[in-house]
Each structure stands twice: as structure tokens, then as C-alpha cells.
Amino acid sequence: EYYSSIDKMQMLGEVELDLITATHMYLTQRQDQLYEMRSFVERVKLEHAAIRQELLRDAEYLEQPLQAFRLINRLVVDWPALHDSLAASQKQLREEYAKSVNETDAAQGLPNKDDLKGAVLGLQRLQSVYNLTASDMANNALFWNECFEIGIQLYQQAEYRSALEWLQLAAQLVDQIEDENAQGISAQVYEYLGMTYMELGEKQKAVETLKELLPSLSPDTPHPARFLLDEVEGTEPKCPKEPVAPHWYANYSRLCQGKRVPEPGSLSCYLDFERHPRFRLSPLKVEQAHLNPDIHIYYDVLTDAQIEAVLELAKQLESFRSTVVGDVVTETRVSQQVWLDYTSPIMSSIGQLLGAISGLETTNIEKMQVANYGIGGQYFPHYDYLSKLPDSYKESGNRITTNMFYLSDVLQGGYTVFPLLNVFLRPVKGSLVIWPNELRSLAPDYRVLHAGCPVLEGSKRIGNIWIHSTDQEFRRPCTLDPTE
Numbered sequence: 001e002y003y004s005s006i007d008k009m010q011m012l013g014e015v016e017l018d019l020i021t022a023t024h025m026y027l028t029q030r031q032d033q034l035y036e037m038r039s040f041v042e043r044v045k046l047e048h049a050a051i052r053q054e055l056l057r058d059a060e061y062l063e064q065p066l067q068a069f070r071l072i073n074r075l076v077v078d079w080p081a082l083h084d085s086l087a088a089s090q091k092q093l094r095e096e097y098a099k100s101v102n103e104t105d106a107a108q109g110l111p112n113k114d115d116l117k118g119a120v121l122g123l124q125r126l127q128s129v130y131n132l133t134a135s136d137m138a139n140n141a142l143f144w145n146e147c148f149e150i151g152i153q154l155y156q157q158a159e160y161r162s163a164l165e166w167l168q169l170a171a172q173l174v175d176q177i178e179d180e181n182a183q184g185i186s187a188q189v190y191e192y193l194g195m196t197y198m199e200l201g202e203k204q205k206a207v208e209t210l211k212e213l214l215p216s217l218s219p220d221t222p223h224p225a226r227f228l229l230d231e232v233e234g235t236e237p238k239c240p241k242e243p244v245a246p247h248w249y250a251n252y253s254r255l256c257q258g259k260r261v262p263e264p265g266s267l268s269c270y271l272d273f274e275r276h277p278r279f280r281l282s283p284l285k286v287e288q289a290h291l292n293p294d295i296h297i298y299y300d301v302l303t304d305a306q307i308e309a310v311l312e313l314a315k316q317l318e319s320f321r322s323t324v325v326g327d328v329v330t331e332t333r334v335s336q337q338v339w340l341d342y343t344s345p346i347m348s349s350i351g352q353l354l355g356a357i358s359g360l361e362t363t364n365i366e367k368m369q370v371a372n373y374g375i376g377g378q379y380f381p382h383y384d385y386l387s388k389l390p391d392s393y394k395e396s397g398n399r400i401t402t403n404m405f406y407l408s409d410v411l412q413g414g415y416t417v418f419p420l421l422n423v424f425l426r427p428v429k430g431s432l433v434i435w436p437n438e439l440r441s442l443a444p445d446y447r448v449l450h451a452g453c454p455v456l457e458g459s460k461r462i463g464n465i466w467i468h469s470t471d472q473e474f475r476r477p478c479t480l481d482p483t484e
């Protein structure tokens with residue numbers, strides 16, 4: 001799978017480069033063949049012309065045995081030899097070409113329809129979260145057929161509102177084409193537009209769209225659009241179900257866009273020299289993003305070199321698609337990840353650093369989950385608290401805090417947001433964010449619903465370490481009041 005990680009997408013760039021190289025080679029060799037063929041035919045043409053001229057002057061030309069022999073020889077030997085050699089070498093070239101395409105596929109695996117679907121849903125997510133129209137998104141950089149493909153994919157996903165926008169854009173672009181094929185093309189786009197209007201319950205618009213198309217089609221040939229029009233005219237419009245957004249969706253989308261309403265009140269930034277002896281000379285740079293529940297950002301905790309070392313370790317492992325509860329792959333979480341343990345020097349020192357910053361015991365921590373997001377990559381609002389604690393965590397308890405390191409900056413988008421707390425965090429490479437997932441009583445804290453917003457541009461990398469609740473009794477004593 002490619003679309004769920006920018007790292008994987010980068011491999012696809014290489015795949016296309018391989019295809020370009022193989023196709024260039026094929027074309028060069030075909031051109032050499034054509035050149036050979038051309039020189040053969042030119043030579044024979046001259047010869048032939050000479051013969052014809054002679055024939056006009058001297059009808060007995062072909063009675064000359066040598067000339068007769070040469071003509072027969074060409075027809076019996078030279079021409080068939082040319083045809084045979086062409087057939088053989090074309091076959092060989094085609095096979096070589098197919099072989100290199102197959103090798104590329106075997107080495108990397110070409111993307112499939114699911115990648116295309118995932119990429120299109122990623123674009124739609126960006127539109128929805130950041131309030132972008134199809135033409136904002138396309139930004140004059142897409143051809144009609146690309147907009148059409150997006151429209152078809154969205155139609156097939158029953159995302160009719162979004163499909164409509166892209167099909168309208170495709171229709172606008174097709175109308176600008178001055179080409180003989182334009183009619184056939186625009187018929188396809190208008191048919192999809194008509195069907196989309198029907199799905200949206202707008203029968204009148206569907207009929208108008210199809211009628212607009214008919215005059216441009218030849219009246220004699222039966223065209224699918226005519227059947228479609230008949231069908232549409234005889235069908236009752238659908239009553240579409242508009243999806244209901246969760247109550248926090250508007251906050252979520254606004255925070256992803258970097259807007260807090262109302263602006264937060266008294267939060268501060270400070271240098272902390274005291275938390276642990278290691279910060280005495282080089283204090284922690286702390287920013288309060290929210291109090292109760294406390295969300296704190298610690299800046300410059302990892303250097304670029306340390307991050308590189310972590311990513312190098314991550315690169316050595318095969319990354320896999322992130323899942324959600326129950327190990328299910330959904331568009332809720334579009335990223336790929338690996339898990340790093342603390343046996344390497346770099347990971348061991350990160351484990352110790354986390355202990356010093358969090359003030360918690362690090363005996364019960366999960367491996368670091370290193371994730372890379374893909375096209376429109378996101379993690380839809382969720383809780384990190386495990387609603388069903390797997391047996392392997394029975395002793396270590398639930399995830400008392402999330403400790404998320406930003407391992408990259410992000411060019412646009414990709415904020416971490418807390419829709420119920422009116423908090424957004426812009427990823428800053430080298431910083432660490434900590435928030436609790438449990439109240440002091442160890443009951444889940446439902447205020448910390450959070451999300452990784454879709455990445456608009458750039459490659460977002462994070463490293464998550466979840467600290468569990470067992471052994472924290474001296475560090476973060478619990479209460480018996482389930483509301484605290």
C-alpha cells in the first residue's frame with residue numbers, strides 16, 4: 001500500500017522513473033527498426049523506379065534475365081526476410097519491455113485501485129476539513145480526465161456531493177477542448193453528472209444535464225445517454241440521506257485550520273530548571289497548551305541528529321498500515337508505522353529523557369510507535385485510552401499518558417487538535433507533547449478526544465510512547481473519587 005505513507009509514495013516516484021527508462025529504451029529500439037525498414041524501402045523504391053522507367057522505354061526490360069532474377073529475388077527473399085526479421089525483433093522487443101515492467105512490479109509492486117481510492121478519499125478529506133472547493137484543490141493543475149477520475153471514484157464511494165463538484169469541474173474543462181473526440185468525452189462526463197444529480201435527489205437537474213448533451217450527439221446512432229435520459233425521466237428522485245457530522249466536527253475542523261474560538265486565556269511558557277538535575281544547566285522549555293487536563297509542549301527535547309538516528313532505526317523495519325481498535329484498517333487512520341524497542345543507545349536515552357520530563361516511572365511503557373502519514377494522512381478524533389485492555393496489558397494498566405514526539409515539521413496542516421478542549425498544536429520538530437488519558441482515579445478522561453489533522457503538504461512523522469498506570473503510585477498518586 002502506497003497512499004498511506006509519504007515514505008512509501010517516494011518509492012512510487014522511483015517506480016515511474018523505471019517505467020520511463022524502460023519505455024524510452026523500447027522506443028529507441030523500435031525507432032532503429034523503423035530506420036532500417038525505411039532505408040530498405042528507399043533502396044528498393046529507387047530500384048523499382050529505375051525498372052519502371054526502363055519498362056516505359058523498353059517493354060522488354062524484364063525479359064532481361066538478370067533484371068527478372070533480381071525482381072524475383074527481392075520478392076522471394078528480401079521482402080520476406082524483412083517481414084520475418086521485423087516480426088521476430090518486434091516480438092523480442094515487446095517481450096523485453098513487458099519483462100522490465102514486470103520486474104519493476106515485482107520489485108516494488110505497482111499501486112492498485114485501493115491506492116487510487118485511498119488517494120481520492122485523502123483529497124476529499126482535505127477539502128472537507130479545510131473547507132476547500134474542488135477548484136481550490138485542483139488549482140488549475142489537473143486535466144479534465146484527472147478531475148473526472150476523482151469524480152468517478154467519489155461517485156463509487158457514494159460521496160455524491162463531492163463527486164458533483166469534481167464532475168462539474170471536469171465538464172467545464174471538457175467544454176474547453178477543441179477536438180473531434182471532445183463529444184464522446186463530454187458525453188461520459190455528462191452521464192455521470194446526470195446520475196450524480198439523481199443520487200442527490202435532483203431529478204430536474206439530471207434531466208437538464210442530459211438534455212444539454214443530446215443535441216451534440218448524432219441523432220441516428222443510439223447513445224447510452226438517450227437511454228439514461230428515458231430512465232431518469234421515468235424514475236422517482238431519491239431522497240438522499242445527508243450524513244450527520246458529530247457535534248464536535250465544526251470545532252475539529254476550525255482547530256485544524258489553526259483557529260481557536262475563544263482565544264485561550266492565561267496560559268504561560270516558562271523555563272523549568274528544577275524538574276530533574278539534568279535540566280539544571282539546560283532548562284526545559286515548557287508551554288502550557290491547556291490546564292486541567294494538562295497538555296504541555298516541551299520544545300527542543302530531541303536534536304536533529306537524534307531524530308535521524310531514530311528514523312534510521314525505523315527505516316530498517318518494514319512499516320505497516322496503522323490500524324484502530326480491533327486491528328481494523330480504515331480511513332480513520334491513514335499512516336504507516338513501526339515499533340522501536342529501547343535496546344539501542346538512542347532509544348534507551350530517549351526512554352530516560354522521557355522519565356525525567358514526565359516524572360513518571362518508565363518501567364511500564366510501550367515501544368515507541370514511529371508513524372509517517374500519507375496523502376491527506378490523518379488520525380480522526382479518538383482516545384488513546386484502550387477501551388478493551390488486551391491481556392498483555394492486564395498488569396501494566398491502561399495508558400496513563402500519551403507522550404508524542406514530533407519527528408518532523410509539516411509544511412501545511414497536520415496539527416494535533418483537541419476538539420473538546422479548544423486546543424490545536426502545530427507540529428514542531430524535536431518537541432514533545434504530553435497529555436493524560438486518565439483522571440487521577442484512573443478512569444478514562446473523556447475530555448482529551450484528539451486528532452491528527454489531515455496533512456495538506458509535507459511529510460509528518462511522530463513518535464508515540466504510551467506510559468501505563470501500574471507503578472505510578474508514588475509519582476502520580478490516584479484518588480478514589482471517579483470524577484477527579
Ligand SMILES: O=C(O)CCC(=O)C(=O)O
Binds near residue numbers: 415450452462
Ligand atoms: O498525529 C497526531 O498529531 C496525533 C496522533 C495520535 O493521536 C496517535 O497516534 O494516537
Ligand SMILES: [Fe+2]
Binds near residue numbers: 382383384402450
Ligand atoms: Fe492518539
